[in-house]
Amino acid sequence: MGETTVKPGAGRWGPVARRPHDGSMRQRVARVAVAAVLLALVLLALPLAVVIRSAAFDDERGRLERDALAAAVRVGPEFSAGDPVELPAPPGGTQVGVYDAGLRLQAGAGPRTGDAATRRAASRAAVSEHTGGHIVVAVPVSSNEQVIGVVRAADDAGNVWSRVLAAWALLSGVSAFALAVAILVARRQARALSAPLENLASVCQDIADGDLTARAASSHIAEIDQVARTQNAMVAELARLLRHERHFTANASHQLRTPLAGLQLGLETALTTPDVDLRAAVEEALARSGHLHHTIDEVLRLAKAENDAGKGAGATRPAAVLLDRVETRWHGVFAQEQRRLAIRLVPGVEDLPLPDRAVGQVLDVLLDNARVHGSGRVDVTVREASGALAFDVADEGRMTFPPAGLFDRGATTGEGAGIGLSLARDLAEASGGRLSLASSSPTVFTLLLPCDG
Structure with missing residues (x-):
């Protein structure tokens, strides 16, 4: 089971009705451009018409003067x-x-x-x-x-006026042709300017419909591209926040299910068993509730550590104390399934300080994974490995899932949600460590943590 996706038309904001595009911006841009060209033509054509009229009459008077002078020479x-x-x-x-x-x-x-x-x-x-x-x-x-x-x-x-009117007609034709060209250019430019905004509006509508993968494309117009980049960044951040919200919910559900089940089982056993030591039952319930509290804190810390990996890993405990608590939580679980759990610390690592909550959560995930998907005996070995501390969790089963996608969220070989190993990897990395599959047959997972001791 992978990440949930928001279907278009049924987003968390509810369905949004699409408005039909009326092209008003495109028309306004075209009208403004045509009005500017028309004003320029009027301001140019009117003085030019006056100049044509004056020039025509001046030319006629000059011609008549030349004719008169030519005749005067004959006198x-x-x-x-x-x-x-x-x-x-x-x-x-x-x-x-x-x-x-x-x-x-x-x-x-x-x-x-x-x-x-x-x-x-x-x-x-x-x-x-x-x-x-x-x-x-x-x-x-x-x-x-x-x-x-x-x-x-x-x-x-009238002869002069005929020539003037002919010139004016030519001027009008040229002006009309210029205006027609201006209209075509204005419509093309209006389309070029409005198309990126229409695309941006369409992307916004897709986002409003719940498609958080929609992104605005580049338009090669600096101002519009700046808006598109800002929107894309906003949507990416929104998608990240929603993804973390879903991950937190899934992580909390996954990590709390097993401790809650153990707490409930212990209380039910204490309630139904005659002559039970109620004090011991209450102490066990308190210990399990304390573990629940630590689990919630660790899931919250992981959710807050997205941009601060490796910091704030919480309190540390000696390796021996931490592994003893892990054995206490899981020994009875495996015993009920008639399986054996063995935990072994190589001499010299018992007192090394470890991030209590992170290591405990990772080991809980690996042990639960061995219980559900593995078989036979489960061994947990703690050893030193080239300046790091290695935790090997092995069972007698065989891993058939491709290693490349084993730690992807949603990857599972059974009916589980495919959250555990992905969560364990995130917890390990948040503590500066690394979780990997060391062997497929038998199955061995290895957690490596920096060792300062």
Whole structure:
């Protein structure tokens, strides 16, 4: 029987309903990105549209001015005497006319009488204006420092507006394309940013459902990874605490079962046996209850010693005294099953101090294991071994379980819970020692402890 696992959906916190994902964060991120791009496009496109309009009209006025100057070159000094003027053919839609000093049209196209722009140009100043739906440029023609005529060039403003609108349409198309690309990029980035958080939320839900093995994966986003690492560390610590809680419960149950059974049996025997020495029965019950007290203390110490191994092993007793108590507890148990228990101390180790509670608990586990899974005579030998003290617990049985997993929690060859040997190993390591299987046939377990004596 191994460690219990918490099934999803039935965890110790109870079932938690899953909420359907509505994608709100993803939508918000996309909306913010699109709004930022849209604002940037508006701030860029509006001034650019104004610049396009101004540039178009400036270009048109410059072209008309060039046409007017080209025509003015054709007007000679004899123009004031009535000499005719031959004007170059203007571009389509453009009117170019030459006016005399009386502002009458003499050549080209235009109003028969000069307009306001023509009159102002006759005052020796070039004129450019937008009036009456036309763009008009008027250039004075001088001879001997006298204005002898005016050249007027004009074009329909609608032609310029057509070019402006075409440019604006192109600008709008480019802006729309940029906005579409921005929307695609924003949705992709929103998905990239929200996916790790959605995964983190899913892992949190799995943990809430009781799966303490769920871990958040890396997203390569520093801030989200920091949250994931913190959560993983928290879950690992929570799992460790729950595992220790289960181990403590199992250890306490395993170690208290045999002493309680012995105490109960002794009291029942005293109650049912006529002429029993009640004082001796009470003394035996007190001794067994004291052992129960020590057992509880040792299990608690083991639970607290996870991060402080080898420290706080408790009081020490001479090896002879400790083994004598072990023999007292187990001699009757084996005798009832018609089996023999023999304990032998090699000369010279009787007075060596040993951690009373830890060694006693380990020997209790090994002897109980020999009683349940072994056979025949059980021998406990205490000897020195290269600066350490060795406890050999042997019986006449044969170990068939693979040695590699023998001390794993849950490993058992019978109906037991598979806790005893794992607990004995933990107790030995908490006292700075080591427990191992020395022989499979016959079965021999060896506990090695540092020897300071």
